[in-house]
Amino acid sequence: MTAQDKWSEWLLQKRFGGDQQAAEAGMRVLLGVRDAVLKRADLHAGDTLLDVGAGDGLIAFGALDRVGAAGRVILADISQPLLDHARRLAQDMGVSERCSFVNAPAEDLDPIDDASVDAVTTRSVLIYVKDKLAAFREFHRVLKPGGRLSLWEPINRVAETFAPGWYWGAGVEGVEALSERLGAFYRALQPLDSDPMLDFDERDLLRQCEEAGFRYVRVTLSIHTAPARPASWAGWLNTSGNPNIPSRADEMQQLFTDDERALFESAVRPRIEAGGQLQRSAVAHLVAVKDGGAEPPDLT
Numbered sequence: 001m002t003a004q005d006k007w008s009e010w011l012l013q014k015r016f017g018g019d020q021q022a023a024e025a026g027m028r029v030l031l032g033v034r035d036a037v038l039k040r041a042d043l044h045a046g047d048t049l050l051d052v053g054a055g056d057g058l059i060a061f062g063a064l065d066r067v068g069a070a071g072r073v074i075l076a077d078i079s080q081p082l083l084d085h086a087r088r089l090a091q092d093m094g095v096s097e098r099c100s101f102v103n104a105p106a107e108d109l110d111p112i113d114d115a116s117v118d119a120v121t122t123r124s125v126l127i128y129v130k131d132k133l134a135a136f137r138e139f140h141r142v143l144k145p146g147g148r149l150s151l152w153e154p155i156n157r158v159a160e161t162f163a164p165g166w167y168w169g170a171g172v173e174g175v176e177a178l179s180e181r182l183g184a185f186y187r188a189l190q191p192l193d194s195d196p197m198l199d200f201d202e203r204d205l206l207r208q209c210e211e212a213g214f215r216y217v218r219v220t221l222s223i224h225t226a227p228a229r230p231a232s233w234a235g236w237l238n239t240s241g242n243p244n245i246p247s248r249a250d251e252m253q254q255l256f257t258d259d260e261r262a263l264f265e266s267a268v269r270p271r272i273e274a275g276g277q278l279q280r281s282a283v284a285h286l287v288a289v290k291d292g293g294a295e296p297p298d299l300t
Contacts, residue, residue: 007079010243011055017247019235033152034062037121040150040287046070047118050142052106052135053077053125057086063121064095074117076102076109107134112142119143122151127197128244132204136212145292149214151285153205156198158223158282175267181255189245197242202284214288223282230275233265 004012016023037059043049045068051060054075063073077083083101090096102111106122106129120139126132139149172179192198202221209217237249246254252261271277 003084004081005079006243007055007077008081008085010240011082012085014238014240014243014247017235017237017239019232019239022229022231022235022239025229030058031062033123034059036285037123037150037152038063038066040285041119041121041148042150043067043071043119048072048074048116049119049121050074050076050109050112050117052109052120052122052139053128054086055079055082057089059121059123060086060099061089061093061095064098069098072098072100074100074102074112076104076106076112078103078105105129107131107138109138109142114141115144115147117142117144117147119148119150121149122153124152124154126151126153126200126205127156127242130196132196132200133208133211136208136214140212140214140290143290145290147290149209149286149288149290151205153284153286154197155201155221155282155284157192157201158221158280172268175264178256178260178264182251185251185255186245197244202286205284205286209286209288213291215291216289218287220285221282222285223280225278225280227276228272228279231272233269233272236272 016026041049041063043063043066047067048071049060049063049067051057051063051073054060054077057075060073060075064071067073075083075086077086080103083103087096087099087101090099102109104111106125120143126135129135143149189195190197202219206217206219209219237252238247240247245251252264256264
């Protein structure tokens, strides 16, 4: 890839920090998410799917078998480098003629005609959108009557990333002051009450979806607590939690002296490499149907 932006750099490089085992485990999870999103989209042969925030095409390419030879997928993303990457993947897979690529943000899908798609999908997209209501209105606009919306969004307020005594899922006994310095750094970058990743929950998604005009809506909140998997220290350091923040290694380089970095590593590294610390995650699954079609018997 000759050109990159923060979105492509994170998705293709920093998401798993170069840790192959973490990448494989993460992709297994993501494939399950893809299948859940597509199942809720209720796709049929011949449908046109718009995948908003398509990234590297995980959901869009996964939909091709479901829409069949007569169907098509539209990959929309704010990142042109990611669209270029997805276009190359489509060429490699021999599916280019069934795919379209649109450079547009979720809240302004102007290149997509009104009432032109059968389904809209998103995954971890609205967490980057400040005006989520505008995005829902765009989803409603481009859907045909009776069209389906299926989205999956982390609810980061529930996850409590900055809970006392923890730093990104690792216990920090003995280096609490250093951990708090790191937490304060991230809270300044992404304030809880104003950052798009943190300033909403599943009830806001429901309200905004209704305000956008959807008549049939179901939101399911899933909260999971599970032990962290063992991870390599290098991979953990080089991972960035999202495209808007630095990697942990870059963060520590900015905030710690050499002695402080060594102290933090001596306390936290064994816990990262051993795994087992409890981690919490929360996700909202939203399914909605645009008025004009029959009420679906089941939105699960």
